Structure formats: C-alpha cells, structure tokens
Amino acid sequence: MKKMIIILMLISSVGFAVTPTIDGVFDGTGVWGSAISTADDVAGWDIANAKNVYMTFDATYVYFGAEVVAQSWYQFAFALNTKAGGGSTEVWSRSIDYGHTNLPDYVIVGHFGGYAEFHTWNAGWTSSVITANMGENEASFVEAKILKTDIGSPSTVDVQFYLTGDGNNHGTFDACPDDENSTSWVHSSAHTTLNAYQADVSLPVELSLWNGISKNEHVELNWTTESEIENAGFIIERRNENANDWTEISSFMTNMDLKGNGSSTERHEYQFMDKDVTVGQTYAYSLSDVDYKGIMTKHDDISVTVVASETRLKPSTLKLHAAYPNPFNPMVQLSFSLDQNVENLFLEIYNIQGVLVQSITTGSYEAGTHDFDWSGFDVKGNPVSSGIYIVRLASDAGVQIQRVTLLR
Numbered sequence: 001m002k003k004m005i006i007i008l009m010l011i012s013s014v015g016f017a018v019t020p021t022i023d024g025v026f027d028g029t030g031v032w033g034s035a036i037s038t039a040d041d042v043a044g045w046d047i048a049n050a051k052n053v054y055m056t057f058d059a060t061y062v063y064f065g066a067e068v069v070a071q072s073w074y075q076f077a078f079a080l081n082t083k084a085g086g087g088s089t090e091v092w093s094r095s096i097d098y099g100h101t102n103l104p105d106y107v108i109v110g111h112f113g114g115y116a117e118f119h120t121w122n123a124g125w126t127s128s129v130i131t132a133n134m135g136e137n138e139a140s141f142v143e144a145k146i147l148k149t150d151i152g153s154p155s156t157v158d159v160q161f162y163l164t165g166d167g168n169n170h171g172t173f174d175a176c177p178d179d180e181n182s183t184s185w186v187h188s189s190a191h192t193t194l195n196a197y198q199a200d201v202s203l204p205v206e207l208s209l210w211n212g213i214s215k216n217e218h219v220e221l222n223w224t225t226e227s228e229i230e231n232a233g234f235i236i237e238r239r240n241e242n243a244n245d246w247t248e249i250s251s252f253m254t255n256m257d258l259k260g261n262g263s264s265t266e267r268h269e270y271q272f273m274d275k276d277v278t279v280g281q282t283y284a285y286s287l288s289d290v291d292y293k294g295i296m297t298k299h300d301d302i303s304v305t306v307v308a309s310e311t312r313l314k315p316s317t318l319k320l321h322a323a324y325p326n327p328f329n330p331m332v333q334l335s336f337s338l339d340q341n342v343e344n345l346f347l348e349i350y351n352i353q354g355v356l357v358q359s360i361t362t363g364s365y366e367a368g369t370h371d372f373d374w375s376g377f378d379v380k381g382n383p384v385s386s387g388i389y390i391v392r393l394a395s396d397a398g399v400q401i402q403r404v405t406l407l408r
Contacts, residue, residue, distance in 0.1 A: 024135035044174030158197035211398025231260030
C-alpha cells in the first residue's frame with residue numbers, strides 16, 4: 001500500500017485558510033507550516049541546493065514551495081503522485097528517469113525566468129501554462145499553486161522536488177527528498193533516476209462550529225469537527241479585548257478533553273470552560289489544531305463578553321439552518337436563528353476559491369429567525385456558473401458554514 005501525504009480537501013468553517021502569496025518570497029512557517037521534507041543542505045551539481053519543501057492548501061488550491069539555491073538558467077519541478085499509473089519519462093525530456101514505485105501522475109515544472117507548466121499523465125504527458133500561478137527567486141524560493149480538482153481532488157499525494165538544467169543532456173542537479181544527482185554536465189546516455197517521495201504529512205481538521213458563550217460568569221467554548229486527519233488535539237489561547245499578546249490557557253498536552261480523534265470522518269463535539277475570567281470583560285479566543293507531526297493550524301478568533309449570572313441574559317448564539325432546496329436552481333432559501341440580538345452579523349456567499357461572490361446581508365439583527373433567498377447572482381448582478389458555493393454566517397458569537405450546489 002503506497003505511502004502518501006494526506007491533504008484535507010475540506011474548508012474550515014471559521015474562515016478560509018491563510019494562504020501564501022505567490023511571488024517567490026517565502027511567507028514563513030506561520031503560513032506554510034513546517035517543511036514537509038528537509039534535504040541535506042549540501043549542494044548537488046554546480047551550486048544547486050534543494051533545501052526544504054513545503055505544502056499547504058486553501059479552499060481550492062494546493063500550494064507547493066521549496067527553499068533553493070539556484071541560477072537563472074536552472075529548471076525546477078514538483079513531481080506529484082496521487083493514484084496508480086503515471087509516467088517514467090521526465091516531462092521536459094531531461095536526462096532524468098522517474099523510477100518511483102508509484103510513478104508521478106502530475107508534474108509542476110518551470111524555469112527561473114518566470115515560466116511554468118502543469119503536466120498530466122494520460123498515456124503521455126500533456127501540459128498547460130501556469131506561469132500566473134508560479135513565483136520564483138533563484139536565490140531563495142520557488143512556489144506554485146494547483147487547483148485541487150486538477151489533480152483529481154485526492155485525499156493523498158506524494159511529492160518530490162528537484163532542480164535540473166536547461167538542456168536535454170542535464171540530469172538531476174539536486175532533489176528534496178535527497179536522491180541521485182548528476183556527476184557531469186552530460187547525462188544523455190546514463191540518466192539520473194529519481195525515486196524518493198516525501199510522505200505521511202497531514203493537514204488540519206474541518207470545523208462546522210466554533211463559538212463561545214458567557215455561562216455562570218465563565219466562558220464556555222464549543223466546537224464541532226466534521227472530519228479529522230491525524231489530529232493529535234487542540235490548543236486554546238486567550239487575550240483581553242485591548243491586549244496584543246495571546247496566552248495559552250489549555251492544551252491537549254495537559255488536558256485530555258482537548259485530545260483529538262486521530263483520523264475520523266465522523267462528527268465530534270468538544271467543549272472547554274474558561275473559569276479564569278472577570279465579569280464585564282471581553283475576551284478573544286483562538287483555537288488551533290495540531291497534527292501528529294506537530295504542525296499547528298490556527299482558526300479564526302471569536303469574542304465573548306462575560307456577564308453576571310444575575311443578569312440572566314441568554315447566551316448569544318446563532319444557528320444556520322439547512323439551505324433548501326440543495327442542490328438548487330434557480331433560487332435557494334437561506335435562514336438563520338438568533339437567541340438574542342447580535343451586532344456585526346454577516347451572511348455571505350463564497351466560491352470554492354474563497355472569493356466573496358455575494359453579500360446577502362450584514363449588520364445588527366434582533367433575536368428570532370431571519371429568512372433570505374439567493375438566486376445565483378454575484379455582487380455585480382451577473383449570474384454565476386454551476387458549482388459548489390459556501391454559505392458563511394458569522395458574528396462575534398461564532399461562525400457556521402454549509403455548502404450549496406447550483407445546477408443550471
């Protein structure tokens with residue numbers, strides 16, 4: 001059974017993931033997470049050095065990046081495997097063979113002059129230009145993004161990054177994970193062979209609920225996961241309304257209630273009670289999940305104001321009801337309920353790229369049920385195409401999402 005990098009193909013309900021800016025500049029581990037593969041940091045042929053490889057994702061794209069030392073005439077590639085089959089010949093006919101047990105199905109390939117292609121294996125390599133989705137700096141970093149749907153929306157993928165030259169006689173200059181490198185400029189008769197994927201990297205959980213309420217002069221935090229992949233557990237941080245610094249208040253390392261459920265496609269509900277709070281104060285809370293490799297993914301912040309028990313205020317909660325009909329054409333009914341008045345509420349439609357399509361309503365709302373319709377038009381009044389869209393309901397009380405499908 002082949003080893004794979006696990007990619008979560010779902011959208012976090014508390015806002016779309018923080019994603020890299022594709023400009024050839026490393027955005028840091030706060031955006032990319034930790035490297036999924038680290039090479040020996042020893043230059044291969046010429047000055048080529050493929051150091052670290054990164055991977056992250058958002059609602060629509062998978063992002064690949066590599067820290068490098070290269071020259072402007074070098075070429076680079078990310079070889080990706082997601083399924084059985086694949087090609088053994090290098091996509092740009094360099095003197096390199098793909099010798100992986102599970103051959104690459106897709107390859108992102110380009111050169112450090114601002115050009116890139118995406119290749120798909122189908123009894124041969126077919127390509128499309130993706131220069132607009134690539135950023136590079138031969139002295140430091142190269143990155144590219146690919147639609148999840150373009151690689152079959154898999155749950156897993158294997159990755160190997162390599163550097164080579166601009167001529168067909170060039171073999172592998174350096175690779176990450178480490179692999180066979182060139183020993184001369186001419187390898188046309190004795191190809192170098194790549195066969196080392198990086199595998200077993202997981203990304204975060206899917207949340208469908210994350211909110212907090214004031215209860216008995218404490219703060220009760222609630223969240224629900226719809227799926228988890230190698231989820232070790234959660235970390236909760238807090239800061240006062242006007243403070244800048246976050247303080248960790250609980251972690252799965254010390255609190256068994258915050259332990260994750262590993263890899264699961266079932267719904268799981270979690271709760272934490274923060275008792276170290278002061279009536280009248282407003283607190284911001286941050287929730288992060290941590291995978292088996294220690295990679296932490298942070299979700300959106302929420303705010304809660306602590307009220308005295310004698311005020312007998314109902315907690316400010318919101319509920320996004322199931323859209324109807326779903327799938328829909330030409331109109332879908334959307335509704336939500338509030339237990340009490342809320343400020344700064346947003347009901348919005350996003351496409352699966354995480355781009356705002358339509359703002360259904362914003363502002364203050366009184367307690368009760370509120371109904372709206374969306375007829376499949378964007379903010380400019382243009383009809384949108386068939387596909388999956390994200391309904392997002394958000395206020396200080398929490399965030400909820402659901403998917404709706406438009407069939408024209």
